[in-house]
Amino acid sequence: MSVNVRKSVKEFNRSLSKTSWRSKIKISLNSRIIISATLVLLVFITLTAATLERAFFESTETALKDKMESQLYLLMAESEIDSEGLPIVSASAMDSSLNMPESGLYAFVIDDNNQILWSSNSTLSVILPEPGSIQTGKKIFSRFKKGTETFYSFSHGVNWDTDNESINLTFTIINDLKPFNKQINRYRKTLLSWLVAMAVFLLITQAFILRWGLSPLRKVGKELNKIENGQQDCVEGVYPLELKQLTDNINNLLVQERQQKTRYRNALGDLAHSLKTPLAVIQNLVNDKNISDPALSEQLLQMNNIVEYQLQRAATAGSSQTGLAIPLKDTVEKILASLEKIYRDKKIQCLISIEENLVFKGDEGDLMELLGNVLDNAFKWAQQKVEISATQTEKLLEIIIKDDGPGMDEDQIENLLQRGIRADQTISGHGIGLSIVTNIVDAYDGTIQIGRSYHGGVSIKIKF
Amino acid sequence: MRILIIEDEAELQSSLKSQLETHGYIVDTSGDGKEGLYFASEFPLDAAIIDIGLPNMSGIEIIQNLRQQGNSLPILVLTARSRWQEKVEGLEAGADDYVVKPFQIEELLARLKSLLRRSNGSAKPEIRHGCIHLNTDSQECFLHNKSVNLTAFEYRLLEHMMKNHNQVLSKSNLADYLYPHDEDRDSNVIEVIIGRLRKKIDPGNSLNPIETLRHRGYRFKLSN
Numbered sequence: 001m002s003v004n005v006r007k008s009v010k011e012f013n014r015s016l017s018k019t020s021w022r023s024k025i026k027i028s029l030n031s032r033i034i035i036s037a038t039l040v041l042l043v044f045i046t047l048t049a050a051t052l053e054r055a056f057f058e059s060t061e062t063a064l065k066d067k068m069e070s071q072l073y074l075l076m077a078e079s080e081i082d083s084e085g086l087p088i089v090s091a092s093a094m095d096s097s098l099n100m101p102e103s104g105l106y107a108f109v110i111d112d113n114n115q116i117l118w119s120s121n122s123t124l125s126v127i128l129p130e131p132g133s134i135q136t137g138k139k140i141f142s143r144f145k146k147g148t149e150t151f152y153s154f155s156h157g158v159n160w161d162t163d164n165e166s167i168n169l170t171f172t173i174i175n176d177l178k179p180f181n182k183q184i185n186r187y188r189k190t191l192l193s194w195l196v197a198m199a200v201f202l203l204i205t206q207a208f209i210l211r212w213g214l215s216p217l218r219k220v221g222k223e224l225n226k227i228e229n230g231q232q233d234c235v236e237g238v239y240p241l242e243l244k245q246l247t248d249n250i251n252n253l254l255v256q257e258r259q260q261k262t263r264y265r266n267a268l269g270d271l272a273h274s275l276k277t278p279l280a281v282i283q284n285l286v287n288d289k290n291i292s293d294p295a296l297s298e299q300l301l302q303m304n305n306i307v308e309y310q311l312q313r314a315a316t317a318g319s320s321q322t323g324l325a326i327p328l329k330d331t332v333e334k335i336l337a338s339l340e341k342i343y344r345d346k347k348i349q350c351l352i353s354i355e356e357n358l359v360f361k362g363d364e365g366d367l368m369e370l371l372g373n374v375l376d377n378a379f380k381w382a383q384q385k386v387e388i389s390a391t392q393t394e395k396l397l398e399i400i401i402k403d404d405g406p407g408m409d410e411d412q413i414e415n416l417l418q419r420g421i422r423a424d425q426t427i428s429g430h431g432i433g434l435s436i437v438t439n440i441v442d443a444y445d446g447t448i449q450i451g452r453s454y455h456g457g458v459s460i461k462i463k464f
Numbered sequence: 465m466r467i468l469i470i471e472d473e474a475e476l477q478s479s480l481k482s483q484l485e486t487h488g489y490i491v492d493t494s495g496d497g498k499e500g501l502y503f504a505s506e507f508p509l510d511a512a513i514i515d516i517g518l519p520n521m522s523g524i525e526i527i528q529n530l531r532q533q534g535n536s537l538p539i540l541v542l543t544a545r546s547r548w549q550e551k552v553e554g555l556e557a558g559a560d561d562y563v564v565k566p567f568q569i570e571e572l573l574a575r576l577k578s579l580l581r582r583s584n585g586s587a588k589p590e591i592r593h594g595c596i597h598l599n600t601d602s603q604e605c606f607l608h609n610k611s612v613n614l615t616a617f618e619y620r621l622l623e624h625m626m627k628n629h630n631q632v633l634s635k636s637n638l639a640d641y642l643y644p645h646d647e648d649r650d651s652n653v654i655e656v657i658i659g660r661l662r663k664k665i666d667p668g669n670s671l672n673p674i675e676t677l678r679h680r681g682y683r684f685k686l687s688n
Contacts, residue, residue: 269545269547269550272544272545272546273517273543273544273545274544275544276544276546276564276565276566277473277476277544277565279565279566280473280476280544280565280566280567281473281475281476281479282566283566283567283568283569284476284479284480284483284566284569285475285479287479287483287568287569300566304566308546312546312547315547334552334556335548335552337555337556338551338552338555338556338562341555341560341561342555342561342562344582345578345582364549365547365549368547368548368549368552369547369548369549371548372548372551372552373548376548
């Protein structure tokens, strides 16, 4: 036998808004900065690596060209033309690599007709493309491929004067790229290892700087969480100038919200006073003048119930992101102290089973109104015993209040949960009390179940 | 029984006063917080009905002040503010019970009687000392369980003295209690009423329940 009151539409809307809110904020500020900084760093390092490599390549190539030019001039300086018009190069004077087979350095002297007049000993077992003659006075530095190997060649066309005649010769130096490539690769490896080390160092430094720089934001976040969980009522920490304005504004907003709530409650209190005092005057006049008109009394009662119910409903704050965590046991004890005073003659034995750390996340006034009404009913109806217990499982707070009174049947329970219907006209405010409780439970998206306790009385289970 | 009503709404105050007087109570009234506190502190009262929203001093402040003075006067709060937070605040300040406006006079009277009974240390509407006992609900006096016919003044005086059993009560205290609103009261009237009471509750002159203490006043002394 139980009645559930649930606002599924509200829950659905809430979960929907939560989902869309979460989907919008997937990446944290920290991750965004780290990812973008890493990308920028990668692009920067890649461009730097490419530029440096290009510069090194060009400088090494220029150095090689200069070297080959020097080797070429040396070759020309050590060359003579014999009587048959053939060049003779002194072996001792030339670069030793030219005399070593497959040394990688090769030299040729060719005439106008592309005929090789002389070649260095290093060319003996190597098949190289035959160099062509070039115009006198011209110098050509070029790169070519032969099979899988790549070579650089430097040729210079000269007009050589002999005793009898003047002949056009082309001196060519060929250098294979193995040592050059080795040098470039070595450079690349060194460059890469240094750049990677630098990138790692920069990323780690950047992560530390970010961590340090964003620590006030994280601190604000933690404080806001505490405010949301009701563990503190304002942002308390000291923050850098850029955040101070924000935290000050948050604090102002929180203070304003609480002040507004207090003003609103006070205004409702004044309204209650100004509406109910005339009602009390009318009620007393009716009693005083012995006017026994049931319709008048009924209308007065109805008016009072409407005023009472609507004012209580308007005063219900409901769940809020800025509500404080109200210690449940303290509030229960305060209400029980008051009820034990009011029902002193009944000598009710009250058993409390609530852990000290249990809290209600919401408005203290709402909690007092809820517990006050339920416990007041329990005290009114109980013979000897009232039990109140509370448990918290994950995010669900469950409060159970039982009495050993006469209990209620299902129809009575249904009626009680509806606005303003009274189960027992002889006990004032009974129906209004429980419908106010239902309103508060609804405002916190909770559920209320009314059943029978094992003592035979009423058992009310409220879940938030 | 002498009751103080502190209520600023004149119509309600006067209506409440007349209804309580109809039920045999002596009623003092005040519509101001500070004046109400003065009356509650100075008058020999049996209970007070205090509104929360009052000019010059709130009902809560009056209750706190009285309790700080060590005054244990039974207090019933009468207010339009019906939220539990306000009820707890009033009861924590030291009030003994709470009635929300508008109210049925029967409910208020029942609560008031309950408070008065508690202040007498009894759950029953009865004050008993020896062979004399009073029913505070019906305002009747009994000697050896036989009804004794007392006038309203005689009953009030006896009830006040029996409630303050073994305590010396001066003539002015008794006069204050009986004639709260009469400035020109004659203290000889008290002597006359005491004399009449003695004859009614001790016709054989064997109990001597009311002692006269020269220059100090009277004391009700009758052991159970």
